[in-house]
Amino acid sequence: xxxxxxxxxxxxxxxxxxxxxxxxxxxxxxxxxxxxxxxxxxxxxxxxxxxxxxxxxxxxxxxxxxxxxxxxxxxxxxxxxxxxxxxxxxxxxxxxxxxxxxxxxxxxxxxxxxxxxxxxxxxxxxxxxxxxxxxxxxxxxxxxxxxxxxxxxxxxxxxxxxxxxxxxxxxxxxxxxxxxxxxxxxxxxxxxxxxxxxxxxxxxxxxxxxxxxxxxxxxxxxxxxxxxxxxxxxxxxxxxxxxxxxxxxxxxxxxxxxxxxxxxxxxxxxxxxxxxxxxxxxxxxxx
Amino acid sequence: xxxxxxxxxxxxxxxxxxxxxxxxxxxxxxxxxxxxxxxxxxxxxxxxxxxxxxxxxxxxxxxxxxxxxxxxxxxxxxxxxxxxxxxxxxxxxxxxxxxxxxxxxxxxxxxxxxxxxxxxxxxxxxxxxxxxxxxxxxxxx
Numbered sequence: 001x002x003x004x005x006x007x008x009x010x011x012x013x014x015x016x017x018x019x020x021x022x023x024x025x026x027x028x029x030x031x032x033x034x035x036x037x038x039x040x041x042x043x044x045x046x047x048x049x050x051x052x053x054x055x056x057x058x059x060x061x062x063x064x065x066x067x068x069x070x071x072x073x074x075x076x077x078x079x080x081x082x083x084x085x086x087x088x089x090x091x092x093x094x095x096x097x098x099x100x101x102x103x104x105x106x107x108x109x110x111x112x113x114x115x116x117x118x119x120x121x122x123x124x125x126x127x128x129x130x131x132x133x134x135x136x137x138x139x140x141x142x143x144x145x146x147x148x149x150x151x152x153x154x155x156x157x158x159x160x161x162x163x164x165x166x167x168x169x170x171x172x173x174x175x176x177x178x179x180x181x182x183x184x185x186x187x188x189x190x191x192x193x194x195x196x197x198x199x200x201x202x203x204x205x206x207x208x209x210x211x212x213x214x215x216x217x218x219x220x221x222x223x224x225x226x227x228x229x230x231x232x233x234x235x236x237x238x239x240x241x242x243x244x245x246x247x248x249x250x251x252x253x254x255x256x257x258x259x260x261x262x263x264x265x266x267x268x269x270x271x272x273x274x275x276x277x278x279x280x281x282x283x284x285x286x287x
Numbered sequence: 288x289x290x291x292x293x294x295x296x297x298x299x300x301x302x303x304x305x306x307x308x309x310x311x312x313x314x315x316x317x318x319x320x321x322x323x324x325x326x327x328x329x330x331x332x333x334x335x336x337x338x339x340x341x342x343x344x345x346x347x348x349x350x351x352x353x354x355x356x357x358x359x360x361x362x363x364x365x366x367x368x369x370x371x372x373x374x375x376x377x378x379x380x381x382x383x384x385x386x387x388x389x390x391x392x393x394x395x396x397x398x399x400x401x402x403x404x405x406x407x408x409x410x411x412x413x414x415x416x417x418x419x420x421x422x423x424x425x426x427x428x
Contacts, residue, residue, distance in 0.1 A: 041300035048296050048364050052357045056329065117384070136384035147298045147369065152380030159381065206357075209316055209330035218331060219355060222366065226298045 004272075007265040011258055018254035024088070025247035031143055032179065032240035038144065039176065039233050046226045053192075053223060056216060059205045063212060067220045070191040071167040076113040078135075078157040078166040079104075080189075081127070082173035082231050083120035084239040085140055090246040092174060092182060092239060093122045099184035100172045115166055117153045119232060135160070143236060147229045154228050158221060161190055169224075173231035174238035180245060182238040187231070189224050289323035293339055295349055295365040302349055302367065303339065310363055311338040312356050313413075321358055328358040334413040336420065337365055350417045 057068075081100060083093050104114055117136040118124045124137050136156040141149055160166045169190040175183045208215050293310055295303040310321045313335025321328075332355065336348045351367035 038299070042298060044294070044301045045296040045298045045366065048294060049366055052329070052355070052364060052366070055357075055359070134388045136381075137388040138384055139387070151377055152382070152384035155377055155381045156384050205327070207326055207328040209314060209328070215329050215331060215355065222298075222355070222368075229298050
């Protein structure tokens with residue numbers, strides 16, 4: 001039967017699309033679970049390093065690392081932007097960029113210049129188009145990035161801070177609330193916000209090897225790296241969650257489309273049969 | 288017998304947490320053993336094996352490529368690096384990030400290979416040592 005050939009082709013093509021989006025949804029769901037585990041696994045390090053910092057700060061009030069001292073005049077800020085490498089994850093990246101652009105506009109209006117260190121293809125492409133001042137770039141980080149991949153991007157900014165090229169450092173990434181909600185967040189890395197309200201009663205001084213300054217420097221560098229690492233891992237969990245939701249709604253939409261097309265197809269088929277029947281009947285009557 | 292709580296963590300995950308009789312660590316100025324009640328201490332670690340002597344007398348080794356060790360009267364914290372770290376290597380990572388930003392393919396990497404080789408070498412040696420120790424232990428039991 002020649003009727004509805006186009007509609008049938010259309011239905012099968014939508015069905016194929018639906019298969020793909022379903023598969024992507026399931027892949028994203030399993031990747032999200034793994035990304036969440038990595039997120040949790042990274043937490044103890046940051047907590048421990050924070051504890052050590054608090055202790056060292058209490059034991060060494062005379063040595064103040066530049067990272068701990070807010071600068072009186074802020075002329076230029078550094079921002080590490082964490083985005084995803086791939087698209088098809090709903091409004092995740094654009095929400096993040098909107099939040100950041102708002103901040104950037106505020107800074108711009110108060111005469112503060114901005115340096116960007118971008119992580120992820122999306123941010124790289126996006127900010128390059130707007131001629132933003134990108135000083136470092138990292139793309140293709142994969143689903144399970146190691147901290148070694150991030151060292152360069154972070155150190156560019158740390159060096160810039162030490163050379164007084166920038167006066168503050170922020171990290172912008174998506175915060176994972178749950179699989180349905182992701183919040184774009186802007187977090188200040190430098191000056192390090194001290195949380196020394198914790199138990200300060202024990203006052204011991206340490207033996208330092210090789211010496212206090214070196215150990216503190218290393219500690220602060222590692223601390224900031226671990227914060228950026230956490231932001232990246234969390235952003236990956238967000239990416240997968242957003243993709244899962246986006247693909248789920250795409251599959252649902254494909255389902256509705258198929259139902260509608262099927263209805264149109266059935267109606268056309270029915271009409272064709274009715275027409276044929278009436279032709280036969282009238283033909284028979286004429287004989 | 289006194290014991291001390293040990294936490295070994297890396298940026299990517301928690302490696303070990305538990306009680307120990309003694310801990311041996313590859314500090315930068317030489318290997319050190321830490322018994323319960325040690326004076327508070329902070330030191331930088333080099334590549335090598337952190338060994339934990341459990342309460343039942345068995346030993347467990349964890350390979351670290353560097354990091355920090357903090358000793359408090361009743362807690363030892365090892366903040367281990369999993370990545371290869373050296374001043375020159377970090378510098379190289381910086382260069383790479385910058386270069387990618389500039390999208391320039393100038394060959395500025397000359398002189399970097401030496402540093403990479405050195406750090407890789409030190410790490411390989413330490414890794415081998417750790418493996419050998421593990422083998423020996425497996426052979427004995």
